[in-house]
Amino acid sequence: MALSFPFPSKPRFPLHFHSLPPTNKSPPPSFSLHCSKSSFSENSDDGEKDGQTEVPRRLSKQSSWEAKDSEGKDYLYRLGKEADNMNIAVGARAGVIDDLFAGNFLGRDSDIVFDYRQKVTRSFQYLQGDYYIAPLFMDKVVTHIVKNYMADLLNTKVPLILGIWGGKGQGKSFQTELIFQAMGIEPVILSAGELESERAGEPGKLIRERYRTASQVVQNQGKMSCLMINDIDAGIGRFGNTQMTVNNQIVVGTLMNLSDNPTKVSIGQDWRDSDVTNRIPIIFTGNDFSTLYAPLIRDGRMEKFYWQPNREDIVNIVHQMYKKDGISRDDVIRIVDKFPNQALDFYGALRSRTYDQSISKWIDEIGGVEKLGDKLLTRKKNEKLPTFTPPKQTIEALLESGYSLLKEQQLVMDTKLSKAYMKNIGD
Incomplete structure (x- = not known):
């Protein structure tokens, strides 16, 4: 690919040409430089001589x-x-x-x-279909976003951060993304894995840059935006004897500063009076906010929302998940009652487990495990794979998968191999 580079009007260093000593070798081929007339024409005002005065080109x-x-x-x-x-x-x-x-x-x-x-914002084209959003969850998220966009009009203190916390696998991130899609919001989403770096200060600067990016979405595209950080406690929470790094401290300080000064965000530039950032609401998700730095989660900076779906929410969400499979609401209630006290992701894994037998049958149809690499990655251009037929979901198959998952959960809790591995340490 050819690249073109612009050059300044005057050379940055003097050019000297020296004649080379004669050699017995053949002379090098000559090169000529051609300039287009459109760029350097005689009638252009790029440069002209008037007596001894030369106007810079x-x-x-x-x-x-x-x-x-x-x-x-x-x-x-x-x-x-x-x-x-x-x-x-x-x-x-x-x-x-x-x-x-x-x-x-x-x-x-x-x-x-x-x-x-x-493009660091998130779109939700993959969210195809009709999903259920819990009314209480939607009311909390929508109210927080609207309050922050109306903060200048309200005669009250508005926390910049909404912290959504609760048990594992309860759909905190997914429900939030569904609300973003419904509201037409184009958010900037960070993960806890981006809150650590080998260079001190990088995660804090990343948060400020992403915050300003969300502000630019509002200013340049006329769309609502927000900054969302998933699993915040996994990134900056304190667990047992885990080490507190400089980046952990800078991230916490950055988030506290954003909460106190949401319209003045520095990424190292010189300040200007016109450099005012739009106020952008921030949303956290996590499992245990008691592991976070206490001044960060105080009420003036963060509004906290504990999400624990009740039975009605679980039934509605799971029914919407199984609706396309022809599973009735009564069957969903039966499944939920058979496996109480399970997180929402359990019912998604339950449906996924029913695909295992159909996938094993499909592998046999393409030639077995020995042919997997050739068939999936290096097959010929016109070669077609056998059509995969999804299994027909039945209440019996779903219950069977549920009991299998339940046994695996219990086995992990009962066996605790880590204790067996470490029992002789220190003897």
Whole structure:
């Protein structure tokens, strides 16, 4: 792929040409440089001589490499210093840089990954179908988001963070994403795994950058946005003798600062009076917020919501999950009553377990386990795999899968192999 680079109007270092000593070798081939007339024509105002005065050449009247801002400072330098863009990302945009350098070989934008680099928000095209949202859950999330967008109009203190916590596998993240989809929100979502780095300060800066990105969604796209951090306690919670790192402290301090100053967010740039960030609501999900730093979860900064779906919520959510399989509501109630005190993800795993026998049969149809790699990865272009037929869901098959999962759960609790492995340690 050919790349073109813009050059400044004047060389940054003197050019010297020296004649080479004669050799017995054949002379190197000669090269000639051709310039397009459209770029350096005699009638253009790029440069001209008037007696002894030579006007400096300009690349173009609209060259972004020589543009100045309102304060007379270099445009691209300030752009790279103060925004989360890169000079090459802006400089390669059609209409910003000369067509001579942008070219048409990749369309109007020569930086083909620009859109992908800037796209850190989440869309929900994968959420196809009709899902059930618990009314209490929806009311809490929607109220928190609307309160933050109306904070300037309300004569009260509005916490920036909503912490949704509760037991494992209760659908906290999934229900929240369903609400985002229903409201048309384009959120920025972080995971607890991104809250640690080998470089001190990186996770804290990442949070501030993502917060500003959500603000840009509001400002530039006219869409509602928010910042969501999943499993926050797994990232910055304190468990037993786990080590508290510098990044843990910086992340906590960053989140506390965002709660106290939601419209002034620094990523290292020089401050300007006009650099005001839109207030963006933040949502946490987690299992145990008592492991978090106490000043972070105080009521002025975080509003806490304990999510424990009741029986009616579980029946409605599971029924919506099994509705396309032809399972009636009465059958769902029977399943829920057979396996009480289970998290919502148990009923999803129960349905997934019923596919195991059909998948084993499909493997035999394509030639067995020895042929899996060839058939799945390196098969010929026109070769088609046998059609996979999903199993027909019945109440008997679902109950059988449920009992199997229940036995595995109990086996883990009863065996506790870790104690057997460690019983002789310290003797």
